[in-house]
Amino acid sequence: MTQTAKAAIPEKPVRMTQAEKIERLKTQWTETERVILRRRSVRLYKKAQVPEFMVKRILEAGRFAPSAGNCQPWKFVVVREPEIIDGITETVIGICKTFRAVLDYRRPGFSWLRPLAKAFIRLRHSDLHPVPFGAINLIADRRLGLYHGAPTVVFIFKDVRGVSSPELDCGIAGQNMVLAAHSMGLGTCWVGFAKLAFERTDEWRKRLNIEYPYKFGSSLAIGWPRGRPDGMIERQTHPVDWYENGRKTVYC
Amino acid sequence: MARFSVLEKILVPTYDDPNEMTPGQVAFDYEKCGGCSLCVQACPADTLLFEDKKPYLKPPGKNECMACADCVAICPEGAIRLTRGYRFTKYFKTIDHGELRGPRLCADE
Numbered sequence: 001m002t003q004t005a006k007a008a009i010p011e012k013p014v015r016m017t018q019a020e021k022i023e024r025l026k027t028q029w030t031e032t033e034r035v036i037l038r039r040r041s042v043r044l045y046k047k048a049q050v051p052e053f054m055v056k057r058i059l060e061a062g063r064f065a066p067s068a069g070n071c072q073p074w075k076f077v078v079v080r081e082p083e084i085i086d087g088i089t090e091t092v093i094g095i096c097k098t099f100r101a102v103l104d105y106r107r108p109g110f111s112w113l114r115p116l117a118k119a120f121i122r123l124r125h126s127d128l129h130p131v132p133f134g135a136i137n138l139i140a141d142r143r144l145g146l147y148h149g150a151p152t153v154v155f156i157f158k159d160v161r162g163v164s165s166p167e168l169d170c171g172i173a174g175q176n177m178v179l180a181a182h183s184m185g186l187g188t189c190w191v192g193f194a195k196l197a198f199e200r201t202d203e204w205r206k207r208l209n210i211e212y213p214y215k216f217g218s219s220l221a222i223g224w225p226r227g228r229p230d231g232m233i234e235r236q237t238h239p240v241d242w243y244e245n246g247r248k249t250v251y252c
Numbered sequence: 253m254a255r256f257s258v259l260e261k262i263l264v265p266t267y268d269d270p271n272e273m274t275p276g277q278v279a280f281d282y283e284k285c286g287g288c289s290l291c292v293q294a295c296p297a298d299t300l301l302f303e304d305k306k307p308y309l310k311p312p313g314k315n316e317c318m319a320c321a322d323c324v325a326i327c328p329e330g331a332i333r334l335t336r337g338y339r340f341t342k343y344f345k346t347i348d349h350g351e352l353r354g355p356r357l358c359a360d361e
Contacts, residue, residue, distance in 0.1 A: 026359035037355045040325045044293055106268040114266070121264045122343060130267055130340055134297065134316045143298040227290045231325035236337050237350035252350050 035183045038230040042187025043148040045223035049080065050152050054184055058154070058222065061180030065173035073162025074170050075214050077155040085153055088204055089146040091197040096140040103128070104137060132193075139193065146191055150221035155194070157214040170217035177220060187225035194219045255347060265342045270312055275299070276319030277336035278309055284331035291323035291332060307332075 016024070029037065059076055067073060079085055103120060105113040121128040138144035147153055156174050158166040178188045197204045198216035205211070240251045265272035287305035297316040300323065301308045307323075309315055319337045339346045 026357065029355075029357070033355075038325075040322050041296070041320065043296055043322070044290070044326075118264050118266075122262070125264070125343060130265070130273060130344060131318050133267060138298055144296060227288075227294070227326050228328065229294060229322065229326045232355050233321035233324050234334050234352040234354045235321065236319075237353050238348050239350060 031183075032179075035179055037232050039179065039182045039188075040229050040231065040233070041189045042221075042223075042225045042229045043145070043189055044226040044229065045148055045150045045187065045221070046226050047149070047151065048224055050186060050222060050224065054181075054186070055080075055152055055154075055222065057184070058177045058180050058186075062154075062156075062173040062177040065169070065176040067162070067169035067172065068165065069163035071159075071163040071166075071169070073159035073166035074173050074217070075157040075159065075210075077157065077208055077210075079153045079155065079208075080151060082151075084207070085147050085150075087207075088194055088197045091201060091204065092146055092193055093139055093142065095196040095200050096136045096193075099136050100140045103133075135193065146193060147221045148189065150187075150189070150223035152222040153191075154220045154222060155208070156217040156219065157210055158217040160213045160215050167217055174218060174220060181220075181222055182230060185224075186222055187229055189221040191219045191221055256345065260342050260345060263342045265340055265344060268313070272341045274336075274339040275315045276317035276334065276338045277315075278317065278321075278323060279333045279335045280307060280309075281331040281333070282306055284329045285327075286329050286331075288328065290326045290328070294322045294326045296320065296322065 055078060059078070062074070062076060063072075103113070103117045105111055105117045121133070135144055139146065154177065156170045158170045160166060162169060174190065178190070181188045195216050195218075198210065210216075237252045242249045242251045267273060285306060289302050289305075289307065291307050292300045292302045297318055297320075299310050299314070299316045301310055309317065317338065319334055321334045324332045324334055334352055337346075337349055337352060339349075
């Protein structure tokens with residue numbers, strides 16, 4: 001074990017002084033930053049399967065994520081069976097159709113539903129935020145896929161007994177895996193909508209043997225991208241309050 | 253002054269009212285566009301149309317752009333630009349969202 005670990009450590013790079021390192025940073029991104037900044041959610045995949053060892057490497061990136069109290073409150077489930085991936089997708093489509101029938105007041109002739117739907121939206125504000133509300137409609141219409149034809153899906157289940165916020169820890173582990181995958185030239189997409197298939201029915205919990213203390217956290221589509229979806233884009237800045245030297249400034 | 257009034261904390265916007273929901277917006281440079289349709293296929297909101305081998309943003313009322321810029325990134329010709337982020341009101345009022353900027357090296361001082 002020790003030997004493999006040793007063998008994996010790369011040779012030391014040419015020594016640079018800290019000042020030199022800082023000078024270089026002023027003009028170029030690090031390799032890691034480049035992966036972070038170029039990562040886009042990929043929704044177009046090739047059919048070709050991802051080599052098994054690459055998926056295992058991605059799982060390693062998840063395994064070494066930081067977690068509260070080092071409690072590692074996660075269970076990863078790799079699914080490379082189209083029948084399961086498609087089955088979960090069909091279940092989610094069915095549930096989205098039901099949700100739409102009950103909640104979508106935007107359909108002609110359904111404006112009477114608005115106050116009721118709005119009360120429900122306010123109650124479940126994060127699940128029924130305008131973006132997922134639109135997505136429910138798109139998924140029900142099959143205009144938005146769930147896994148987009150990705151040949152590998154990693155499900156992240158959280159151990160509800162985890163320290164502090166197990167869901168957050170699962171998010172950290174998941175993003176580690178996402179960044180590792182993109183650094184290998186793969187594409188990924190976070191797919192939270194699969195929650196419906198695990199929380200609104202027990203079919204898939206039973207099928208994948210998910211029981212207490214595990215609960216659905218999120219899932220990741222992984223595959224070879226079609227086209228070149230990764231790249232830098234523009235995005236909103238967010239004001240950052242900055243306290244230093246006895247005063248507050250706002251950095252945007 | 254509080255950022256949210258009591259009503260804003262209680263009421264959710266009407267999802268099909270353009271006064272309460274402003275979707276994102278992208279602009280196409282049709283001189284550069286090669287008509288490959290990758291942007292249309294990549295759009296998670298199904299909000300791009302493909303007609304006469306060119307992409308178009310769906311008209312107001314049908315536009316559900318969430319300004320993810322996946323289309324911008326996938327375009328092999330660099331022909332798409334994000335021109336506006338989304339903006340919601342009332343309970344989902346968009347706050348602390350500034351201008352659209354690319355990644356910055358932040359080394360200019």
